[in-house]
Amino acid sequence: MSAEVALIGFPRLQEQIATRLLEEHDVHVERVNHDEAAARLSLFNLALFFWPDGGEAAVQRLQKMRDEQPNCPIVIVTSHIGQYTAQKEVGQHAEDILLTPLQPHDVSQKLAKYTGAVKQREPVAVDADYVNPFVSATVDTLKQMASMSCERTGLRLSSEATSRGFYSGTIGLSGNAEGFVSVTFSKELATQIVCKMLSMTEAEVTEDDIRDGVGEFMNVVAGAAKAELVNTKHAFSLSIPQVFSGGPHTVAQPRGIPVFIIEFSADGEHFDVLVCLRQKHS
Amino acid sequence: MTILSVDDSTTIRRIVKRSCEELGHTVYEAADGAAALATLAEKANEVGLVILDWNMPGMTGLEVLKAIKSDPKTKHIVVMMLTSEADMNFVKEAIAAGAQNYLTKPFDQKMLALKIQESATMQTA
Numbered sequence: 001m002s003a004e005v006a007l008i009g010f011p012r013l014q015e016q017i018a019t020r021l022l023e024e025h026d027v028h029v030e031r032v033n034h035d036e037a038a039a040r041l042s043l044f045n046l047a048l049f050f051w052p053d054g055g056e057a058a059v060q061r062l063q064k065m066r067d068e069q070p071n072c073p074i075v076i077v078t079s080h081i082g083q084y085t086a087q088k089e090v091g092q093h094a095e096d097i098l099l100t101p102l103q104p105h106d107v108s109q110k111l112a113k114y115t116g117a118v119k120q121r122e123p124v125a126v127d128a129d130y131v132n133p134f135v136s137a138t139v140d141t142l143k144q145m146a147s148m149s150c151e152r153t154g155l156r157l158s159s160e161a162t163s164r165g166f167y168s169g170t171i172g173l174s175g176n177a178e179g180f181v182s183v184t185f186s187k188e189l190a191t192q193i194v195c196k197m198l199s200m201t202e203a204e205v206t207e208d209d210i211r212d213g214v215g216e217f218m219n220v221v222a223g224a225a226k227a228e229l230v231n232t233k234h235a236f237s238l239s240i241p242q243v244f245s246g247g248p249h250t251v252a253q254p255r256g257i258p259v260f261i262i263e264f265s266a267d268g269e270h271f272d273v274l275v276c277l278r279q280k281h282s
Numbered sequence: 283m284t285i286l287s288v289d290d291s292t293t294i295r296r297i298v299k300r301s302c303e304e305l306g307h308t309v310y311e312a313a314d315g316a317a318a319l320a321t322l323a324e325k326a327n328e329v330g331l332v333i334l335d336w337n338m339p340g341m342t343g344l345e346v347l348k349a350i351k352s353d354p355k356t357k358h359i360v361v362m363m364l365t366s367e368a369d370m371n372f373v374k375e376a377i378a379a380g381a382q383n384y385l386t387k388p389f390d391q392k393m394l395a396l397k398i399q400e401s402a403t404m405q406t407a
Contacts, residue, residue, distance in 0.1 A: 013403070080377055145389070230371070
């Protein structure tokens, strides 16, 4: 069953942003006016209360909601400046603070904490916890940047990092862990994805457009996976992406470290994401 | 409003340009930090918003942001980071350095448009 989330007192634009982020999860969002908030709060699993600049009126509204509906968690949404006044309300009339500009990760975290409603990541049965973030990042990136869906069709280990596609984007990784991640597409699929990213036709896109698009795709996937792995033993930094074209080629890899080849299918075309990551010894 | 899009990826600059123009804004483009600062040196009074990548060859987006915010001629300009650096520590660092908004990649067109609108209405202190 969907969690019900109330947006209270949000300006139009902030409401649209919050709604879009919340609706990525199993959540029903409803705009609620200040006047009706206290009476209706019992219908919701979570209330997000927009705190524009603090002030006595905001404090009174918050107090009234808490007095009349003590069981609905209230999270104050405010700016980095507003948080100093809002902080006084946490523990008294509200449970928590969410800072603007709203970030997907923060919103997910609060949803999970107060409602348990977060989208489930695709389960992947492998004994390498750093592979899953690359799977979900690939699916999300293709969906958001190119409005295309894809599914993981396979996973295998290889001793050699050979990209089978025509276009490959590769990013070096360094930090607690080092190695590389690479995506490799057929000419047809790379063209299709870049056309969708740029809202252009095949006749309009150039070779340079496709090469840049493949590099940026890899960059976004690596960035999203990086955020998932921060504060883990697999944390890494990104280098600038490099793009190769023209057919199968092999990426130099750290000696003795196998490569996970994650196989995907999008619109009937196959593509691979190669992940080679080694934890550095301190 | 006039917007400066700074990203080493032509793909991202094109996506940003199209979104901005659909919203009625004028767009300049820069492929790196040095080009961005050169554009701002000429057009500081014209540009109201900079949409800035983080990882670029040469100066990083954070270095460009700090240069913008430390120059009296450009510190009034609103800066929105548009980056694949989704780690909250990066968000905090950018906000502390003066960025007013932050959008992480991947993004969809609708969210980009909303964030541009939001940034365009922001006033710097």
